[in-house]
Amino acid sequence: MYLKPPTLTRKVINPLARRFRTGGVADLTVTRRHSGTPQHVPVIPVQVATTRYLVCPYGDSDWVRNLRAVGRATLREHGHTRAFSAHEVPTADRPAIIAAYLESVHNSDVKRCFDVMPDPTDHPVFSLDGPAGTSPAPAP
Numbered sequence: 001m002y003l004k005p006p007t008l009t010r011k012v013i014n015p016l017a018r019r020f021r022t023g024g025v026a027d028l029t030v031t032r033r034h035s036g037t038p039q040h041v042p043v044i045p046v047q048v049a050t051t052r053y054l055v056c057p058y059g060d061s062d063w064v065r066n067l068r069a070v071g072r073a074t075l076r077e078h079g080h081t082r083a084f085s086a087h088e089v090p091t092a093d094r095p096a097i098i099a100a101y102l103e104s105v106h107n108s109d110v111k112r113c114f115d116v117m118p119d120p121t122d123h124p125v126f127s128l129d130g131p132a133g134t135s136p137a138p139a140p
Contacts, residue, residue: 026077033069046101052128055101057113086126094120
């Protein structure tokens with residue numbers, strides 16, 4: 001399932017969030033699975049214990065499908081870019097990560113996605129593991 005973000009979010013808020021990195025926003029760059037070109041997306045990483053995660057509030061978005069396909073990307077935050085490999089978290093392990101994510105997010109449009117799609121299976125979650133190509137971190 002996929003909820004398309006509102007036009008205001010896509011056309012105004014996301015570009016501003018990527019540019020100014022407000023509210024914990026980082027810039028995810030993942031290679032598109034068909035064209036091989038880079039896709040830049042604002043995301044809000046969340047830390048649970050010693051592992052960082054990416055949660056997609058909108059469901060199976062393009063960046064999720066691209067990350068599943070290539071398994072690696074870069075994340076730019078606080079002036080630093082870090083390459084990582086990503087591993088999708090099993091559905092049973094998602095609720096605690098999603099709860100931590102919701103505590104860290106201050107965007108009502110993002111939070112509304114979890115009201116519309118309350119099932120953790122609707123929200124892909126990826127663990128961010130060391131440099132691209134390293135083994136996955138244990139689930140929380």
